[in-house]
Each structure stands twice: as C-alpha cells, then as structure tokens.
Amino acid sequence: MSLDQAEPAASTAAAPGVPGTHKEGRRGGASTGRRARDRRSGQWWTPWLFLAPALILFLYFKFIPMANALTMSFQDVRPYLGNRWVGTDNYATVLESAGFREAAWHTVVLAAGQTAGSMALGLVLALLMEGQSRRLGFVRSAAFLPVVVPIAVVAELWRIMYHPTGDGMLNSLLGLVGWGPSGFINDPDTSMASIMLTGIWRGAPYDMMIILAGLTSVDRGLYEAAKVDGASRWQRVWHVTVPGLRSVFSILFILAAIRGLRVFTEVFLLTNGGPDGSTEVVMTLIYKLGLEQNRLGVGAAGAVLLFVATLILTVVVQLLRRRESK
Amino acid sequence: MQRSRWVGAGVLASALVLTSCSSGPAGVDAKQNKKATLELWTRTTPGGPGEQGAVKLAAAFQKATGYKVKVTAIFDDFETKLQQRAAQKKLPDIVMNDVTQLGAMHSQGLLREIDLDKIEDSKEIIGQGLDSGKSVDGKQYGLPYSAQASALLIRKDWRQKLKLDVPETWDDFAAMAKAFTTRDPDGDGKKNTSGLAAPLSTKRGYASWYFSNFLWAAGGDFITEAGKGTYKPAMTSKASAEAVQWFRDLGCKDKAVQPGAVTMDTPPTNETFESGKTGMFVVGPYLLPRFDETLGKDKYEVVPMPKGPKDSTVLAEGGSVYLMAGSDNRAGQDAFASFAVSAEGQKTGMEGDTAYTVQLPVNKSVDISQVRPDPRWKTYAQVYQDSGRYAPSIPNWTPVRQATADTLNALMADCGLDTGTKLRELDKQLAGILEEQGISAS
Numbered sequence: 001m002s003l004d005q006a007e008p009a010a011s012t013a014a015a016p017g018v019p020g021t022h023k024e025g026r027r028g029g030a031s032t033g034r035r036a037r038d039r040r041s042g043q044w045w046t047p048w049l050f051l052a053p054a055l056i057l058f059l060y061f062k063f064i065p066m067a068n069a070l071t072m073s074f075q076d077v078r079p080y081l082g083n084r085w086v087g088t089d090n091y092a093t094v095l096e097s098a099g100f101r102e103a104a105w106h107t108v109v110l111a112a113g114q115t116a117g118s119m120a121l122g123l124v125l126a127l128l129m130e131g132q133s134r135r136l137g138f139v140r141s142a143a144f145l146p147v148v149v150p151i152a153v154v155a156e157l158w159r160i161m162y163h164p165t166g167d168g169m170l171n172s173l174l175g176l177v178g179w180g181p182s183g184f185i186n187d188p189d190t191s192m193a194s195i196m197l198t199g200i201w202r203g204a205p206y207d208m209m210i211i212l213a214g215l216t217s218v219d220r221g222l223y224e225a226a227k228v229d230g231a232s233r234w235q236r237v238w239h240v241t242v243p244g245l246r247s248v249f250s251i252l253f254i255l256a257a258i259r260g261l262r263v264f265t266e267v268f269l270l271t272n273g274g275p276d277g278s279t280e281v282v283m284t285l286i287y288k289l290g291l292e293q294n295r296l297g298v299g300a301a302g303a304v305l306l307f308v309a310t311l312i313l314t315v316v317v318q319l320l321r322r323r324e325s326k
Numbered sequence: 327m328q329r330s331r332w333v334g335a336g337v338l339a340s341a342l343v344l345t346s347c348s349s350g351p352a353g354v355d356a357k358q359n360k361k362a363t364l365e366l367w368t369r370t371t372p373g374g375p376g377e378q379g380a381v382k383l384a385a386a387f388q389k390a391t392g393y394k395v396k397v398t399a400i401f402d403d404f405e406t407k408l409q410q411r412a413a414q415k416k417l418p419d420i421v422m423n424d425v426t427q428l429g430a431m432h433s434q435g436l437l438r439e440i441d442l443d444k445i446e447d448s449k450e451i452i453g454q455g456l457d458s459g460k461s462v463d464g465k466q467y468g469l470p471y472s473a474q475a476s477a478l479l480i481r482k483d484w485r486q487k488l489k490l491d492v493p494e495t496w497d498d499f500a501a502m503a504k505a506f507t508t509r510d511p512d513g514d515g516k517k518n519t520s521g522l523a524a525p526l527s528t529k530r531g532y533a534s535w536y537f538s539n540f541l542w543a544a545g546g547d548f549i550t551e552a553g554k555g556t557y558k559p560a561m562t563s564k565a566s567a568e569a570v571q572w573f574r575d576l577g578c579k580d581k582a583v584q585p586g587a588v589t590m591d592t593p594p595t596n597e598t599f600e601s602g603k604t605g606m607f608v609v610g611p612y613l614l615p616r617f618d619e620t621l622g623k624d625k626y627e628v629v630p631m632p633k634g635p636k637d638s639t640v641l642a643e644g645g646s647v648y649l650m651a652g653s654d655n656r657a658g659q660d661a662f663a664s665f666a667v668s669a670e671g672q673k674t675g676m677e678g679d680t681a682y683t684v685q686l687p688v689n690k691s692v693d694i695s696q697v698r699p700d701p702r703w704k705t706y707a708q709v710y711q712d713s714g715r716y717a718p719s720i721p722n723w724t725p726v727r728q729a730t731a732d733t734l735n736a737l738m739a740d741c742g743l744d745t746g747t748k749l750r751e752l753d754k755q756l757a758g759i760l761e762e763q764g765i766s767a768s
Contacts, residue, residue: 068413079412080651081435159594164585167518186586188740272529275588275739277732291406292530293725294430296413 066307069300077296090301094289100302102277103285110196110267110281111260117200119252122207123245127237129208130215140212144205151202155269158198159185162270185271188278195279198266203259207252214248215241247321254317261310282306362655363394364662365418367408368683369645372399375615378681380422386674387665393658395420405430412436417650419659422683425458425646428468429722432461433763438649440466444660447668447689455688458716459646462555462765468646471666471675474610474685475710476539476640479617481605482627484511484519493632496543496572499606503582506605521582523604525595526738531727532591533734537573538641539608542715543634544569548730549718549756552767557720559756561730562749565635570737571745578741588739610643611706615680628702630709642714644685673697686710721763729755 048055073090075083094100129140146154161169162184174180184194218241226236242249264283267273273280273288282302290299366384370376377399384395400407404423408431411417417436431437440459442448448456451470459468478499480492485502488509493499503521505511512519526533534548541547546566549557560566577583584590584598596613598604600620607613608631617626631640647666649659665671672692675684686707687694694707717723733752737743760766 077413078434079415079436080417159589165518167516185589186739188736271589272527272591274528274732274735276736276743278739287406288728291403291409293728294405294409294434294722296409 069303072297072300073304075297077300083297086297090297091305093298094301094305099277099280099285100282103273103280103282106192106279107261107263107281107283109192110199110263110279111257113193113196114199114203114260114263115253115256117196118203118207118256119249121200121204122211122252125204125208126211126215127241130212140209144209146202146204147206151265152269154198154202155266158194158201158266159270162186162194185279186275188276191271191275191278195267195270198270199260199263202266203256207256210252211245211248214245218244250317250321254314257313257317258310261306261313356652356654358656359654360657361394362658363396364420364653364655364658365398366395366420366422366662367398367400367404367418368422369401369404369424370399370683371401374399374401375678375681376683379675379678379683382677382681383666383671383675383683387662387671390665390670391661393655393661395662408436415652417652419650419653419655420662421648421650422471422645423648425468425470425644426717426723426727428459428461428646428648429720430724431648432467433721436648436651437467438651438653438656438659440469440649440663441660442466445469445664445667447664447691450669450689450691451667452688452690454642454714454716455644458642458644458719460719462719462721468648469663469667470644470688471647471671472684472686473642473644473688473710473714474612475642475706475714476608476610476631477706477709478629478631479599479607479609479613479626480629481506481511481602481625483625484605485627487511487513492627492629495632496634499632500572500576500580500582503576503606504580507580507582511605512602518603520584520598520604521580521606522576522584523595523599523607524583524587525590525592526583526587526735527589527591528728528731528735529591531724531731533588533738534727534731535641536608537569537730537734538717539631540573540634541566541569542639542641543631543637544572545634545636546570548726549720549760551718555765556767557718557760557765558767559753559760561733561756562746562753567745567749568635570734570749573734574737574741574745577738583738588735608640611685611703614702619680628705630705630713638709638713639715640709640713642710642716644688645683720760720765725759725762726756729759 072083074085074087075090076086077083125143129136129143149157163169163171164181164183164186165171166175166181168181168184170184171181174182182190185191222240222244223236226240231239262283263281264287267279267281267284268287271279273284283306286299286302286306289302290296366380368376368380370380377397380397380399384397387393388395398418405427408417408421412434421431428437452473455470455473456466459466459470461467478493480502484506485492488505488511490502490505491498493502506519506521508517510517510519524536526536538548544565546563546569547560548566550560550563552558561570577587584595584604587595590598595607596616599607600617602621611628614628631638647663649656649663653659666675667689669689669691672684672687672689676682676687676692676694676697686703687697695704717727720726729752733748737745737748757766757768
C-alpha cells in the first residue's frame with residue numbers, strides 16, 4: 001500500500017479523537033497544510049531513499065549494461081583499439097544473415113511449443129493435484145522438483161536419457177512398443193522436438209503451481225451449479241475452470257513467452273544449436289557471433305533486436321488484456 | 327511528483343554519460359609498477375592438475391625473478407570470460423591459451439607485441455612453434471610454451487583380441503574402426519561399441535578441429551595460400567572433398583563413429599574412450615595421464631596416425647604465452663615469457679606425472695626422453711616434429727573453424743545431404759570470411 005493510499009484512512013482515524021483538526025488545518029493557511037501533509041506522507045524523497053539500494057543495483061547491473069549494449073550495437077567493438085562507429089551495419093549483418101532468420105524461426109517455434117505445452121501440461125497437473133489432502137502437498141513438491149533442479153543438471157540428465165542407441169533410456173522405452181531407436185537430439189529431424197520436450201518437462205510444474213494458486217479463486221458454487229445443470233466433468237473444466245483462470249493464463253503466457261524467446265541454456269548444453277543448425281536459436285547465435293567469433297557489435301545488435309521483439313510481445317499482450325477487461 | 331520525474335531523468339542521464347565515457351581506448355599506456363602482482367589466466371580445469379602445474383611454474387618464476395604472480399584457471403568459456411574482462415578494460419597481464427586464439431585476440435588489440443630481444447632463449451625455440459606465435463604481418467604476438475600434435479590411441483586389448491595389426495593406411499584404419507564396431511571387441515555379447523571417438527559438436531568448432539587431422543593427410547585444406555599473404559577457399563578441391571566423403575562414410579555407412587558424436591564436445595567424447603565404448607581416438611598427449619588412471623596404461627597404445635592419400639600430416643597445436651595489453655607491469659610480463667620458454671621453465675613445466683603445463687618442450691635444448699622416459703611421449707614428439715602442422719596465421723581463424731565445423735557437423739548429422747552442394751556453400755561462406763578479413767585472393 002502506498003503512502004498516498006494511506007492518507008484518507010489516517011485523516012479519518014484522527015478526526016473522531018481530535019474534532020477540530022481539519023478546521024484548524026484549513027485556517028492555518030497553505031504552509032501549515034503542507035507541513036501537516038508532509039508529516040502524514042513524509043518528505044518527497046522518502047520513497048526514493050527506500051528504493052535507492054535496488055535502483056543503484058539495477059542501474060549498474062541492468063540499465064548501464066543495457067545502454068552499453070545499445071551503443072555497442074552501432075559500433076565495431078575493439079576495447080583496446082577504440083570502438084569504431086559503423087551505424088546500422090551490425091543490424092544489416094544480422095538481418096541479412098540467413099542464419100539469423102532461421103534462428104529467429106526456431107526461437108518462435110520453440111517458444112510457442114514450450115509455452116503451449118507447459119501451460120497445457122501444467123493445467124492437467126494442477127487439476128490432478130488440486131485439493132486439501134496432506135499427501136497432495138508431497139506430490140506437488142515432488143512434481144515441482146524439475147523447476148528447482150539447476151538447468152545444467154537437467155540438460156545432462158536429458159542427454160543421458162536421449163542416448164541415441166537402442167540401449168538408451170528413452171529408446172529402450174520406445175523399443176517396448178516397437179518404435180525407434182530415435183536419434184533425439186542427434187537427429188536434425190527430431191532435435192527441436194526433443195529440446196521442446198525437455199523445456200516442457202521443466203516449465204510445466206512452474207505453471208502448475210501458479211494455476212493451482214489461481215484455482216483457489218474460482219468460485220466453488222459455479223461448479224455445483226454446473227453440476228446441477230447436468231454439465232459433464234469436461235464441460236465443467238471448459239466452461240467454469242478455464243474462464244476462471246483467464247487472468248492466470250495471460251500472466252503465464254507473458255512469462256513463458258519471454259522465457260521461450262530468451263531460451264539459451266538447455267539448447268547450448270544439449271546441442272549448441274546443432275546438429276546441422278536445426279536447433280540454433282537467437283540466443284545461441286548471439287553467443288556465437290559475439291563471444292566465440294569476437295564480433296561483439298553484431299552480437300549486441302542481435303540482442304537489441306531480441307529485446308525489441310520481447311518488448312513488443314509484452315506490450316501487445318498487455319493491450320489485448322486491457323481491451324478485454326474493458 | 328514533478329520533482330521525482332526530474333530525479334529519474336537525472337539518473338538516466340548519468341547512466342548515459344557513464345556509458346559514453348567508457349567507449350574509448352584505454353589501458354594501453356598504464357602507469358608501470360614492477361612490484362604489481364601479475365595476473366595470469368590459464369585455460370585448464372580449475373582445481374585440476376593443469377592448474378597445479380601452472381601454479382608450480384608460477385612459483386618457480388617467482389623464486390627465480392622476484393615478480394609476483396596470481397594464477398587463475400578457467401576452462402569453460404575461457405574466451406567469453408576474457409571478452410568480459412576486455413569489455414571492462416581490465417585484462418589479465420598474461421594469458422596461457424591455445425595458439426589458434428592469437429588472431430582473434432590480436433585483431434581486437436588485446437595483445438602486446440613480444441620483443442624477441444628481451445626473451446633470452448628466443449633462439450632456442452623450435453622454428454614452427456615460434457612461427458605459430460606470429461600474426462599475419464609477421465610480428466610476434468604469442469610465444470609458445472608447449473607444443474603437441476595428434477596421434478592415434480588404440481584399445482590394445484581389443485586389437486589383439488580381433489587379431490588386427492596397427493593400421494598403416496587409411497584403409498587399415500577404416501577396417502579397424504569397422505571391426506571394433508561390428509565384431510564385439512569387448513566380448514560382452516552386445517553390439518555396443520564403436521570404432522572411432524570423435525567430438526563433432528560445433529562448440530568451439532570441435533568438428534573442424536578434429537577433422538583437420540584427416541583433411542591435411544589427404545592433401546586437402548580449409549583455405550589455401552594464394553601468394554602475398556592472401557588465401558582462397560579450398561573445401562571444394564578434389565582432395566578436400568574426398569577426405570570429407572571418406573570421413574563421412576565412416577559415420578554414415580560404417581556407423582563406426584560413436585552415437586551422438588554430432589552433439590558431443592570433448593568431455594563426453596573422452597568418456598566414451600575411457601569407458602570402453604570406443605576403440606580409437608585421435609588426440610593430443612594431454613589425455614594420457616587421465617586415461618592411464620581411468621582406463622589403465624596397459625589397455626591402450628599410442629601410435630602415429632596411418633598415412634593418408636597424401637601423407638601423415640596431423641594437427642599441431644600447443645599453448646602460447648600472450649602478453650596482454652594495458653598491463654601495469656610490462657617488465658614482469660617479459661620476464662615471465664622469457665622464463666616460460668627457458669630450459670629451466672620448460673623442465674619445471676614438464677615435471678610430474680599429471681600436474682604439468684608443458685606437453686612437448688619448445689626449447690631445443692630440452693630432451694623429452696630425459697625428462698619423461700615414457701616412450702609414448704617420444705612417439706608424440708616424433709609425430710610433432712615429422713608431421714605436425716599448425717593452422718595458418720590469418721587475422722582471425724575462429725570464423726573459418728566455426729564455419730567448417732558447422733558444415734562438417736551437418737554432413738555427419740544428416741547422411742541424406744549432398745556433400746558437393748554443402749561444400750560449395752561452405753566455400754562461398756569462407757570466401758566471405760576471407761574478404762571480411764582483407765586476405766582474399768580474388
């Protein structure tokens with residue numbers, strides 16, 4: 001609650017005990033009024049003082065590097081020889097590169113797949129684990145584990161599971177039903193789907209927890225009314241639960257989409273963009289251009305473009321939400 | 327409220343001023359201080375024997391000269407971390423890293439030229455090693471402290487069980503790889519072994535790195551010199567294309583390369599050899615201590631690579647000492663470089679069974695068979711001397727390696743791709759890279 005919001009309550013509380021307060025305040029003129037207001041709401045700089053530690057940290061670790069990256073995207077970066085201003089050349093290099101266009105498409109596909117998959121699986125898990133039972137708490141914690149396991153461990157775990165021969169873990173399961181063996185991350189045809197599956201496995205429990213929190217706000221009476229009206233279980237989910245979770249879904253969508261666009265670690269560790277560039281995403285490409293090939297300006301231009309895309313996506317979703325709520 | 331907006335604007339303006347202030351060249355003329363501690367970065371696993379070796383070398387240097395050194399070992403993403411320090415304009419004083427990193431660092435102005443007159447033993451350094459530290463303009467920017475070349479490691483017990491001879495030609499090599507894949511050399515009754523271990527991921531351009539051993543032995547080339555310091559792409563030449571096809575057949579037709587090779591960098595590839603999943607590995611001597619411990623010295627042997635269609639050329643590499651720009655102790659930098667290549671420094675760097683920083687000595691006066699009596703080291707030294715070839719000195723080798731690794735990775739991952747088309751595309755890409763670096767022949 002902000003100080004401004006606290007003001008009316010404070011004045012109301014003071015009024016009964018001190019009947020003449022308001023009148024005296026008005027009689028005392030503008031300066032007395034400001035003093036009284038200052039006493040109630042503090043000096044103008046008080047909130048800034050509280051915010052200062054966070055703002056300083058943000059400034060040095062977020063905003064200055066961001067401004068630096070923006071500057072670098074217009075330069076040929078050579079720290080010890082002096083940077084050269086090259087205008088929009090870096091952007092042209094990035095946008096004209098076939099590799100970037102492919103990486104952008106892979107990023108969109110991966111982000112869409114992981115977002116939709118995680119939300120769908122998260123909803124299913126949440127519906128299965130909704131309730132008050134004590135045992136459910138344990139199951140929920142167990143299901144949440146993939147989120148807290150470090151991504152490097154997750155990647156190594158899935159690399160082992162994806163072993164491309166018949167004695168690999170997943171391939172031996174496929175073998176039971178007469179399929180495979182699949183190359184998984186080693187085959188350009190299945191590598192993207194394999195990474196997507198890993199992402200969904202990791203993202204779904206996170207979505208599940210937020211959906212579980214959202215489910216508590218759905219009016220139970222609506223379920224009963226729907227049941228009385230003869231709605232089937234599936235109809236109750238579709239017509240009561242899903243509309244009741246609309247705001248949760250939109251928040252999850254923004255979070256997951258941003259996460260999806262910036263996907264890097266699992267791709268870097270599992271395939272490094274390969275095989276045959278089939279899983280190259282914007283972030284791995286930026287990494288290669290900027291840090292492996294030492295073309296920091298070109299890498300920065302790619303990063304700025306990714307930032308703009310993420311910003312546009314967020315703003316568009318916010319606008320759609322606002323229009324919907326009106 | 328108005329006031330707070332002004333405050334916000336002020337903060338933003340300050341940030342922009344700070345940002346713009348930090349974009350000029352800096353640190354090149356740092357005030358000198360001979361007592362300043364030298365910060366040394368070495369590309370090796372933190373906490374591992376490589377770090378201990380570097381610390382030992384630094385301690386001997388400190389004792390001999392009085393300069394102070396602080397060693398930092400970094401293995402993963404070494405270049406990334408160096409770039410981050412470059413962006414801060416606070417580079418370490420000395421970097422010990424691969425010779426092929428010279429171009430990338432030099433083109434960014436991260437290196438200081440080495441004055442060979444200040445290096446006492448400079449005339450004792452092996453010629454091709456010294457040349458590997460020269461930039462495209464012939465100036466010395468790196469000083470080799472260690473050399474190595476690739477040789478072939480073979481599972482001796484597997485070879486003897488299948489009654490095979492040490493391969494002399496590429497045909498023998500392919501036949502052995504195939505036999506290790508299909509004839510159950512470990513005798514467990516399962517077809518779970520492969521002939522060749524190969525790190526074919528695109529990370530750091532590993533696929534290209536590994537393949538160079540085969541490409542050069544076939545008489546092919548990534549790029550070829552066209553006179554006056556210019557180069558032209560050479561991956562579509564007959565010899566290059568045949569080498570690619572031969573190597574590709576090992577993976578696609580014979581299935582003799584380990585499964586998953588196209589997404590493997592070096593650590594998981596090493597594991598396939600030491601865990602008995604693969605039977606041959608073309609690699610430098612730095613893995614001998616590791617394999618002696620995990621696999622057993624008696625289980626494998628070290629032999630020179632068999633002769634290819636042209637000869638037995640293999641990749642020669644090594645580590646160089648780089649003196650970084652902006653140092654406040656240039657005298658200390660020179661002293662360290664001088665010590666690292668001296669007979670004393672080389673012997674110190676080679677001491678121990680595992681914790682050493684020098685693989686093969688670069689100083690002619692140091693005899694490897696006296697420091698390391700193990701005959702396998704003599705094999706490596708011989709291979710380096712007779713057949714070792716370094717990557718060419720061009721302004722930036724990394725993009726060439728990356729592009730060739732991408733193509734080779736694609737060809738090994740998707741056996742349906744047309745080799746000719748992919749190599750033509752690669753040559754076009756290489757032409758662009760050479761053009762960008764100003765060394766194109768056309």
